[in-house]
Amino acid sequence: MKKIKNVLLLIASVLAIYSCETDADTVAEISDEAGLIIDVNTTLNSSILGSPEAGVDLDEAMVTITNAYLNLTVSLTAGSLDDIEKIEIVKSFNSGTEAVVAESTTLPLNIEISDLESLFEGLDVSESDLRIGDVLTFRTKVYQTDGDVYYYSTSLGNYDMVVNCSSDLAASYVIDYTSGPGTHVVTELSPGLYEMDSMMGWPGSGYTITFTDTCGILSIINDWQFSNVIYGEGYVDNDGNIVWETSGVENVYDGSSWIMYRQ
Numbered sequence: 527m528k529k530i531k532n533v534l535l536l537i538a539s540v541l542a543i544y545s546c547e548t549d550a551d552t553v554a555e556i557s558d559e560a561g562l563i564i565d566v567n568t569t570l571n572s573s574i575l576g577s578p579e580a581g582v583d584l585d586e587a588m589v590t591i592t593n594a595y596l597n598l599t600v601s602l603t604a605g606s607l608d609d610i611e612k613i614e615i616v617k618s619f620n621s622g623t624e625a626v627v628a629e630s631t632t633l634p635l636n637i638e639i640s641d642l643e644s645l646f647e648g649l650d651v652s653e654s655d656l657r658i659g660d661v662l663t664f665r666t667k668v669y670q671t672d673g674d675v676y677y678y679s680t681s682l683g684n685y686d687m688v689v690n691c692s693s694d695l696a697a698s699y700v701i702d703y704t705s706g707p708g709t710h711v712v713t714e715l716s717p718g719l720y721e722m723d724s725m726m727g728w729p730g731s732g733y734t735i736t737f738t739d740t741c742g743i744l745s746i747i748n749d750w751q752f753s754n755v756i757y758g759e760g761y762v763d764n765d766g767n768i769v770w771e772t773s774g775v776e777n778v779y780d781g782s783s784w785i786m787y788r789q
Contacts, residue, residue, distance in 0.1 A: 562605030564633070564666060564678060566685055569597040573717035574645070575692045578658050578741060589656045589689060594642035598685055600666055602633040614667040619649045620660055627664065645687075658741060662687040690718040691741035699768060699786035701726065710786060712768075725756065726773055726784045744768065754778065 574594050578587035600615065615627040615637060625648035628637050639645050642653060645662060666683030668676045677683065696714040700707045708729025713721045718739050724731045735756065737746045746758030758773035768786040773779075 562607060562610065562668075563603045564683055565601045565603045566664075566666060566683055567599050567601065568685055568716075570714065570716065572596045572598065572685075572687070574642070574656075574662065574687050574689045575717060576656070576689065577691065584658050584741065587657065588654060589658060591642050591653055591656065592692065594640075594645055596637065596639045596645060596664075596687065598638075598664060599634050599636045600683070607631070607633065609671050611669040611671050614669070615664055616667050617649065617662060617664050619646065619651050619662055621663070623649065624665075625649055656689050658689055658691065660689040662689075688718065690739075693718050693739040695720055695739055695762065695768065697766075698789040700789060701729065701784055701786055703729070709789075725750070725775065726758075726770060726782070726786075727775070727779065744770070746773065750775075 571593075572595055574591065576589040576591040576593070578584060578589050580587075582588075598615070600613065610631070612629050612631050613633065613635060614629045615635065616624050617627050618624045628635060646652070664685045664687070666678045668678070670676070693714075695712050697712055699710045699712060701710065710726070710729055711723040713723070715721050715736065719736065720739065721734055721736050723734055725733045725735050733751065735746055735758075736749060737744055737758065739762070742762045744758070744760040744762065746756060748756055750756045754776040756773075756775050758770050760768060760770035760773075763769050766788045768788070770782075770784040770786070773782050773784065
């Protein structure tokens with residue numbers, strides 16, 4: 527279980543990036559230095575998904591890949607390209623050696639890759655090397671005409687593809703509260719990352735939370751709109767229901783369990 531939790535923490539830390547807003551100071555700094563502000567978007571089906579080897583610890587199990595696809599677009603949101611020589615999209619595997627994917631002197635810049643071999647081309651990585659929780663990172667690199675070179679910050683110019691299991695939790699769920707049934711709606715943000723429209727205990731309140739699904743093991747990300755620390759660990763049962771074995775909201779409740787019945 528400890529090894530599984532280590533994988534969950536890694537995936538949660540990577541996916542949490544996409545549930546946060548861009549820091550204004552970072553935007554200002556990049557606008558001043560590199561002369562432009564960019565936006566990186568991917569299609570919802572951009573993912574590396576597969577099935578881990580049975581009977582082996584999750585962080586050691588070989589993965590049979592069932593989906594390997596990326597459609598990524600870098601767009602200009604502010605500033606100009608007047609002082610820009612070129613823009614590159616580069617990639618690395620688990621923070622290792624960097625390889626160039628594409629370059630352009632104009633924006634938007636789009637790349638579409640539809641097979642595993644092409645995703646890892648130039649990185650000396652094959653399917654047999656992959657494990658759940660591995661990360662293929664795409665970064666935006668800017669070359670200025672004065673010779674300066676910049677990487678955009680994580681929240682602005684990066685996209686991380688986390689090797690994960692397939693996941694399909696987007697739906698409406700009902701918790702049987704003592705006061706009556708309460709509905710919670712789960713929406714997919716990206717493969718393995720979900721938003722729920724209200725925290726357990728406050729159905730319909732708009733107190734949204736985000737959580738990750740790693741091969742059926744669930745973990746709430748502590749990025750709530752309030753200052754209270756939140757947590758939750760659970761799993762998806764055989765009927766597709768979400769079972770929170772333990773969860774809490776600082777100064778409100780601790781160690782609570784809930785069953786969310788899929789509708």
